[in-house]
Each structure stands twice: as C-alpha cells, then as structure tokens.
Amino acid sequence: MAFFGLSRVSRRLLKSSVSVTPSSSSALLQSQHKSLSNPVTTHYTNPFTKCYPSWNDNYQVWSKGRELHQEKFFGVGWNYRLICGMSSSSSVLEGKPKKDDKEKSDGVVVKEASWIDLYLPEEVRGYAKLARLDKPIGTWLLAWPCMWSIALAADPGSLPSFKYMALFGCGALLLRGAGCTINDLLDQDIDTKVDRTKLRPIASGLLTPFQGIGFLGLQLLLGLGILLQLNNYSRVLGASSLLLVFSYPLMKRFTFWPQAFLGLTINWGALLGWTAVKGSIAPSIVLPLYLSGVCWTLVYDTIYAHQDKEDDVKVGVKSTALRFGDNTKLWLTGFGTASIGFLALSGFSADLGWQYYASLAAASGQLGWQIGTADLSSGADCSRKFVSNKWFGAIIFSGVVLGRSFQ
Secondary structure: OHHHHHHHHHHHHOOOOOOOOHHHHHHHHHHHHHHOOOOOEOOEEOOOOEEOEEEEOOOOOOEOOEOOOOOOOOOOOOEEEEOOOOOOOHHHHOOOOOEOOOEEEOOEEEOOEOHHHHHOOHHHHHHHHHOOOOOOHHHHHHHHHHHHHHHHOOOOOOOOOHHHHHHHHHHHHHHHHHHHHHHHHHOHHHHOOOOOOOOOHHHHOOOOHHHHHHHHHHHHHHHHHHHOOOOHHHHHHHHHOHHHHHHHHHHHHOOOOHHHHHHHHHOOHHHHHHHHHHOOOOHHHHHHHHHHHHHHHHHHHHHHHOOOHHHHHHHOOOOHHHHHHHHHHHHHHHHHHHHHHHHHHHHHHOOOOHHHHHHHHHHHHHHHHHHHHOOOOOHHHHHHHHHOHHHHHHHHHHHHHHHHHOO
C-alpha cells in the first residue's frame, strides 16, 4: 500500500504543471509519514531513459553524473528531488530532454541539460564539464585577443594567417580548459558554498581531485604540443603565462582585484599572437592592445562577478563587484573608455585604415549598451551581458581585418 500511495503522489507531481502550496505540501507530508517510517526510493523506467524521483534528506544528490540544481520542495523535513534532467516537459519523460531546459515552480529547480548530457558518453561527461566545454564563452574571450594580434601582424593588404588562427584557436580551447581545471582544484572548498558552483564536478564529488590533476596534465601536454609549433621567442613567452594561469584562482582570497589578474592572464595572447607571426615584439602596437584587453576584462568580469556577490561575502572571498559596490557602473565606464582608447592607440601605431575606427565606434556602442543596461541585481541579466562580449571581440577583429586588408 505504501508503494502504490507513493506512486500516485509521484505521478501527480510529474504532470506538466507542478503546483504545491504550503498547506497541500503539509498535508502530503503528513499522509506520507503515516505510511512511511523510512525514506523510500521509487524508480520509473521508460524505453529511452531512467529518471529517479526520490525522497532524500541528503543535500548532495547525483544520478549517473547528471547534475541537478537542488532546492527544498518543502520548507522543512524531507526534500523532493528531481534527478537525471527531469522536468515537467513531456519530451523529457519520453527520453528526449530539451536542451537548455530549466523549470522553476514553487521551489523546484531543475538544472538545464546541456549537449554534454545529451550526446557524450557517461564516462567523459565529468571531464567535459570540468573543461566547461558546454560554456564556450570563456574560450571566445581567451581567443579574441589572440586573433586581434594575429590580424594586426598581417602584411598590409593581406588577410591574417589561417594557420596561426587555427593553432591559437585550439590553444585557447585547451588553455581555457586547463585554467578551469586549476580553478576547480584550488576552489573546491569555496565552490561547495556557492549556489552557482556547488555542482561543479570536483566540488560535487563527480570527479576526484586525482582525476582532475590527471586531466590537467593531459590538457597541458596537448597545449605544449601546440606551443612547440611556434618560434622560440613565442615558446618562452607562452610558457611564462603559466605563472599567471596557476596564480589567478588564488587572487580572490587576497585582493579585491582578482578581475585585474584575470585580465593579465586571459589577454596574454595579445602579446603572443604578434610574436608568433613576426618572431619579435612591437611594444608600440601590442602593449596598448594588451592593456585594452585587461580593461575590457575588468568590465565584463565585474559584471559577471555581480552574480555571486552575496555568496562571496558569506564565503569571505573578494571581487571588484564588492570593491566597486554602488559605483560599479562609473568604474566600468572608465575601464570601457580606457579599453577603446588603448585599441585606438594600437590601431594608430599599426597604421590601420579608417575601417578599423568605424569598428571601434560600433564596439563602443556595444560596450556602452552592456554597461548602461546591465541589471546588477539580476544574475540572469549579468550572465547575458557577460556572454554578449563574444560580439565585442568579433567587432574588433573584423575591424582589424578590414583596416589591414584595405591599407
């Protein structure tokens, strides 16, 4: 009787609309306690997938490596969990979860399924998530300064080297993944206390630290293979960036300016791209380009950091979002203006055509839109503005290519 009673309750909860009021949840909880003296797990199986609703008072719940952003279904007592990417969508129940599907209803939050959950073998999903392969924006932000620099290094009237763009694109993917792995290894104690990060593979226990270190070694080895295809000057310059890569995740513990250290790290390609093509460095061109990237990073990563400012205060870590506070948009306007100014100086030193300055005007508009419309109290809007920076990078790159091609 207890089994059939729980089955009826679970089927009712899995209908397309989930609605639970405090009174109804209390009545349901009382009825369950009459028939259940111990927690019981009921499994539902269909021909395509397995989804596991369960009663569990353990906050960390995992099913075959699939993540769930967990919320308490009832105010106190037992927690109702929806595991394995389940939502009220019938397509999920039929074994075809919607990509990027997220449900919120009276405290029930289902983590959105990514292409990693849908298409990759179970054995590699944790590693793919550790490298953030389902969140390519970080790779774009690392790659764009490299592409700017490579395009600047092209001869007048010529397109940028596709060979170096391909090498640096692969390098950006690997180095970004390595940086995320290092970050998760060093921050696993912090990640468990922050809502946005507590289900990351190492923090949640999906992967062990030893597995993370092994994966880091593989990423660095592949990155070394790319670095060895460059000239000696670039090899030394590229290897020197590892000091920043390994130290950046620690900065939030000591300074309110970790975003500045991120800028120094993630924009290293602005120096490296030019040297890979030319075999030497041109300070009047690449140093302003590098500084523009640092200022740009301070804009987008401060907006991003506003998602976590409340958790950061509780955990005791620092950020420019906390440092700037209510004056954030004033600071961001200053850094955005400096970024455009350094870009203009770099283009002037490289003798780029008018097309480049037209792109700077468009990029200024995009950056101004980000800063002006960002709702710093909304995590979702901060995330959207952060992701939009891939278009800022694309605008600058197109301007450099056109400005160099029509010289």
